[in-house]
Amino acid sequence: MDDTAAASPETGVAILTGEQAQNGFCCPEIVGCRRRVPLLDGRWVPQIFLDNAASTKPFRAVCDFLLDMQHYYSNIHRGTGFDSVFCTDRYEEARRIIGDFVGWDRSKDVVIPVRNTTEGLNLLANTIPFASGDRVLITFLEHHSNDLPWRGKARVEYIPVDESGQIDLDVLERRLDPADGPVRVVSCTGASNVTGTVLPIHEIAALAHRGGALMVVDGAQIVPHRRLRMRPHDDPGHLDFVVFSAHKMNSPFGEGAVVGRRDLFAEAVPYLQGGGTVYSVSLDHVVWADPPDRQEAGTPNVLGMFAMAKAIQVMEEVGMERVEAHEAGLTSLLLRGIRSIREVAVFGGRDPEDVKSRLGVVSFMVADVPHGLVASILSFEWGIAVRSGCFCAHPLIKRLLNVTREQERLFEEEIRNGDRRNTPGAVRASLGLHNTQDDVETLLEALGVIAAKGWRGDYVQNATSGEFHPKDFRFDFSHLPGF
Numbered sequence: 001m002d003d004t005a006a007a008s009p010e011t012g013v014a015i016l017t018g019e020q021a022q023n024g025f026c027c028p029e030i031v032g033c034r035r036r037v038p039l040l041d042g043r044w045v046p047q048i049f050l051d052n053a054a055s056t057k058p059f060r061a062v063c064d065f066l067l068d069m070q071h072y073y074s075n076i077h078r079g080t081g082f083d084s085v086f087c088t089d090r091y092e093e094a095r096r097i098i099g100d101f102v103g104w105d106r107s108k109d110v111v112i113p114v115r116n117t118t119e120g121l122n123l124l125a126n127t128i129p130f131a132s133g134d135r136v137l138i139t140f141l142e143h144h145s146n147d148l149p150w151r152g153k154a155r156v157e158y159i160p161v162d163e164s165g166q167i168d169l170d171v172l173e174r175r176l177d178p179a180d181g182p183v184r185v186v187s188c189t190g191a192s193n194v195t196g197t198v199l200p201i202h203e204i205a206a207l208a209h210r211g212g213a214l215m216v217v218d219g220a221q222i223v224p225h226r227r228l229r230m231r232p233h234d235d236p237g238h239l240d241f242v243v244f245s246a247h248k249m250n251s252p253f254g255e256g257a258v259v260g261r262r263d264l265f266a267e268a269v270p271y272l273q274g275g276g277t278v279y280s281v282s283l284d285h286v287v288w289a290d291p292p293d294r295q296e297a298g299t300p301n302v303l304g305m306f307a308m309a310k311a312i313q314v315m316e317e318v319g320m321e322r323v324e325a326h327e328a329g330l331t332s333l334l335l336r337g338i339r340s341i342r343e344v345a346v347f348g349g350r351d352p353e354d355v356k357s358r359l360g361v362v363s364f365m366v367a368d369v370p371h372g373l374v375a376s377i378l379s380f381e382w383g384i385a386v387r388s389g390c391f392c393a394h395p396l397i398k399r400l401l402n403v404t405r406e407q408e409r410l411f412e413e414e415i416r417n418g419d420r421r422n423t424p425g426a427v428r429a430s431l432g433l434h435n436t437q438d439d440v441e442t443l444l445e446a447l448g449v450i451a452a453k454g455w456r457g458d459y460v461q462n463a464t465s466g467e468f469h470p471k472d473f474r475f476d477f478s479h480l481p482g483f
Contacts, residue, residue, distance in 0.1 A: 025326040028314050029060035030250060033434040037383045040457050040470050045383040048439045053193050053221060053361050053430030054387055058252035062310045066252070069306050075299055077276065087302055094309035095292075098257050101312045102219070102242050103229035110265060110292040112258045113305050117220040118145040120243035120258040121187075123295065124216060125149035126271040128264065134184040137175055137213070139167050139199070140399060141192040144392045146218040154184055158395075165195035165348035166357070169203060176211035183213040190222025194393050194400075194428070195348025196331075196361035198222065202237030209236055216260075219244035225327060225359050227320040230259065240264075246308035249315060250433065255304030265291035272297035323433060330431050330440050331360040337444035343367040343451035347400045347426060360431030363391070365401075366450055370461075371425045376468040377455045378427075382446045389425040397425060420466035 037047040049057060069090070074083035076091045099111045114120040126149075134154040138147060140161045150156050157175060159167050167188075176183050186208035191198045201222075205215040215238070222228055223244040230239045241260030246253060270277045270288065274297040280287040288294050315323065335352035338344050347363045366374050375388035390397040398408065401424050411422045429443060449455065457470040 025322065027326075027433050028250075028318060030057045030432075030434045031060050031063055031252075033057045033432075038475065039383055040380045040473055048382070048384045048435075048442055050429040050431065050435065050439065050443065051385045051387050052432030052435075053248070053391075053428060055247045056224070056250045056432050057434065058307075059250045059311055059314045061314050062251055062307050065310045066303055066307055069303065073303065076302060077293075091300075091302060091305055094305045097309040097312055099259055101316070102223065102244075102259055103231065104259050105230075105233055108233055108262055109230070109260055110262045110295075112265070112292045112295045113300055114243075114256045114258055115301070116247065116254050116256040117143075117218060117243050117245045120256050121145050121216075121218060122149045123258055123271050124241055124243070124260075125153050127268045127295075128153075128185060128214065129268070130154045130184055131182070133181045135181050136185045136187060137172065137183055137208075138186075139188050140396050141165065141167075141189055141195065141197060141199070142187075142393065142396075143189065143193055143218060143220070144394070145220075146187055146189060146216075147395075150185070150187065155181065159188075161197070161396075164357075165192060165197035167199065167204075169200070169207065172204065173207050173211075176207060176213065178211070183208070183211050185216055186211075186213045187216035187218065189218040189220075190228060191225070191359045191361070192348065192393075192396075193221050193361060194363050194391050194396055194426075196358040196363075197348055198226065198357050198359060201228075201239065202231065205239055206236040209238070214240045214264075216241045217243070220248055221359060221361065224249035224315070224323075226324055246304065246311055249308075249311050251304075251307045251311035253301060253304035253307045255301055255308045257308070262291050265295055268294075270294050270297060274298050318433070326433070327360040327431050327435075328355040330435055330437065331355045331358065331362070333437060334360070334362055334429070334431075334440045334443070337440065338362070338364065338447070341444070341448055341451050344447055360435075361428065362430070363426045363428045365426050366447065369450060369453075370468070371427050372461070372466055373459055373468045374427045374450055376459060376470075377450055377457065378443070378446055380457060380470050380473070381455055382442065384429075384443055384446060387428045387430075389423070391426075391428055400426075419463045421461055421463050423466050 033049055034046045036044040038044050072083045072086050074087050076088040095111045130153050136150040136154045136156050139159045159172050161167050201217050208215045217239050219242045231237055243258050245256040277294050277297045279289050332352040332355050345365050349358045371388040375386050378384040378386055459468045460471050461468050
């Protein structure tokens with residue numbers, strides 16, 4: 001299907017018709033989500049894009065908006081020319097849109113633009129002051145970006161998860177006992193990028209605050225799919241900091257934001273130091289600017305900030321409740337279908353009727369078929385884009401696969417020698433706004449064929465990358481845009 005659309009008279013947002021309107025859901029036009037791709041047998045088919053947990057395809061409305069804004073592009077703050085003043089005005093408006101989207105308190109919180117969630121979490125880890133003996137509690141579900149930055153700042157402890165991928169709040173409460181050392185931060189994902197598990201972040205926050213800790217939420221996965229509110233500062237379930245990215249919410253640039261407590265940033269020396277972070281510099285002292293300027297060194301990604309705010313406006317026009325309902329229906333359909341293929345095992349929650357506690361992120365294994373091979377077959381023979389590997393969550397994947405210390409030692413030694421063929425992992429299909437019932441049914445058909453060992457290609461594995469490719473076949477990019 002082509003990316004043709006009609007404009008909504010109510011919102012002006014382009015709405016896809018026909019196949020895209022299945023299940024009563026009208027999706028804003030998304031660029032490239034149905035672009036045709038080549039298959040191993042020579043056919044060209046509309047791509048089924050199921051890699052949305054990594055990055056989403058951009059809204060047409062955002063791309064068109066950026067084309068208009070580029071005519072006025074200029075650096076912001078302190079410029080007196082028309083374009084600079086205009087971009088500064090729109091930049092600060094974008095900041096307000098982003099903060100409002102997650103329910104900030106304009107008088108107590110700041111929105112600090114960052115490149116992505118990873119940079120945002122590193123910013124927090126290098127801004128929050130830690131004392132000797134402090135602890136940081138995270139869960140086993142965390143992306144590396146919400147694990148590695150805390151290491152070296154404090155003692156990191158991991159809250160275990162059960163078979164469904166959920167944490168035990170009683171265990172968390174016991175871990176908050178100050179007798180084991182003060183807990184400075186509880187930092188957890190809003191939803192797992194591996195199991196799709198949605199965590200009870202406000203209940204976790206209430207426990208964290210009772211224990212005197214700050215509450216940080218990695219919102220990269222949850223914010224694009226569910227309504228998230230930080231709640232008032234005097235609410236026990238208030239979220240002190242939320243970090244999320246635009247590239248997972250149908251924006252074309254790698255922009256992100258940290259939203260949270262102004263007072264903490266006002267007390268800290270900036271993580272990055274340079275232009276724009278100061279009021280005055282002498283040879284022997286510095287007068288730092290107030291937040292958020294203090295944390296915004298150098299020229300920002302102005303157009304990325306505009307894109308993020310516009311993407312949020314489009315999502316608000318669609319309605320987060322409608323987004324959730326649409327994706328929940330497709331997730332239930334996918335889980336129900338996988339349950340009928342006995343060779344396919346799903347990690348985390350498997351109940352197709354329990355989609356309130358999980359997102360449309362489904363990681364799985366096909367018995368006796370390497371994860372990389374499954375992903376390649378889906379791409380080269382079905383035009384289905386998924387992801388395979390450990391999804392930047394190695395401790396979780398190793399635990400889900402029951403990888404022993406000895407097995408880990410062996411494949412890590414192979415990796416050091418340049419051989420990644422035996423690196424463990426899974427396959428992940430992740431749903432987005434543009435996906436349809438037909439997409440899910442085609443994926444299920446493909447998995448049935450793979451489970452029955454019915455693929456057609458002769459695949460070889462590259463030892464250096466660990467990836468599988470059909471023998472004597474490569475995608476031809478010569479006719480595509482390039483440099």
